[in-house]
Amino acid sequence: MFICKDVVENIMEYIDSELDLQTLKELEKHTGDCPECMAFVNTYKRMLEITGKLKDKSFVTPEVRNRLRILLKSKVKPV
């Protein structure tokens, strides 16, 4: 019988659609009956949406880029 711990331990495969059909059915049945697990799955999905946004963040400042460019210009020489 599926318990909350099983939802937690299968959440990655669930998100990546990698669960076998039987496990998927049991997980969705448990989640449908368990508001705590439903909240867990929903907050987990929202968290992934937020972390996905961090990909758009630019890390390198123009100053860092410029210092790199100057350094490389002095080092990259034609063969």
Added chain:
Amino acid sequence: MEIGFFKKLIKTIVSDDKDSITNDKSDEELVKIFAETRDEAAFDEIVGRYSDRIYGFALRITRNTDDAEEVLQEVFLTLTKKLDTFRGESKFSSWLYRVTANASYMYLRSQKKHESNISLEKYYPYDEKGTLMGRIMDKDWSSRPDIIIFSKEALKIIDDSINEMPESYRAVFHLRDIEGLSNEEVANILEITIPTAKSRLHRGRLFLRDKLSDYFHEWRK
């Protein structure tokens, strides 16, 4: 003045042509061009494509902007010398991330920086019976509006929380959930097994979900 304008225009056109020659090339093609001819435009294109990713990954491991910049410069200097040793057995981006990881770890070791020793074990959300009873719903923040969920403050909280993880966890988390690489690529870059990569990712995500729950719960108060 007109002559100056046309000179500038021709320069722009030539420069655009040069850019278009490199823009549509794959990473591997650019590497080949640079290795064979030391073509600066090819190398500039590689720098343009990867400097942000290398710096971001180095910053995630070292957690210090000066250190990350040192790693960034070191990685590209290494590339100018060793790019022709890239054999194409893995994707160029994977190879580059591995070079970055190794440089960052060497930097960390040489600097003897304080590392996080926080245990992620306690962030498993279920109790000893394996239930979530009374542990999640009270802090359910999933239906909060996007304007709050994606606020600068929330993004900073998650960025800071990732940096609280031990180094081996945040490297996996960064590559998988921020850079969007597959479990296999992450394992390959960090030279760990796929189950290890998945286990670290799982613990890291549970830790972060918990941190965000605390943050949004406090925010509501």
